[in-house]
Amino acid sequence: MQPSSANTSLPSPETSPTPYPLLSSDEALFHACLENLTAQRCHIQCKPRLLEILHPENVAGFLKICQRHIDFLIYRKGDWLPMVAIEFEDDSPGKASRKTRDRQLVNDIFSTFGIPVMQVHAKDINHMDTLVHKLSAAWQQRNANLEIMPPPSEECAPTPPTTTLLAASSSSSAKTTHLNAAACSAIS
Secondary structure (H helix, E strand, C coil): CCCCCCCCCCCCCCCCCCCCCCCCHHHHHHHHHHHHHHCCCEEEEECCEHHHHCCHHHCCCHHHHCCCECCEEEEECCCCCEEEEEEEECCCHHHHHHHHHHHHHHHHHHHHCCCCEEEEEHHHHHCHHHHHHHHHHHHHHHHHHHHHCCCCCCCCCCCCCCCCCCCCCHHHHHHHHHHHHHHHHHHC
């Protein structure tokens, strides 16, 4: 008879790996702002590996992408089609060495598929109007790219394109931006 899991002792902290949060505090704040701005009009994935997004047979250099990730990926609601990739920059120690090395690779890969890559810095959270403008422009660019090179039909269910990512219409964007900035600030 095997011992129950309740009786099994755990390895000592000195010998076992220590789990850490998926997102830094700045990344978590930015994710909350994205959730608030988009009001569930899309899906937001945190730190997906490039290998999960791209099929290895479509990308040369499997070894270049197998351990790389993008910080955030925004998908279209309904068919989960990737729409906007976001590289988030803050002052995390691991990011400084990765940012220069990976930026060109990520930009090259996503541009091949017509997916815009946004560079967002942690300080951009304090400038909601700029962030809203960048997100809207990237979403519109992706919609335009989909007209030129649509995704393979076997990968995505046909869905009419969503023309806007953000929950607010253009007529009420100033008021909503103010509310969203306040909501994001309250999270921290």
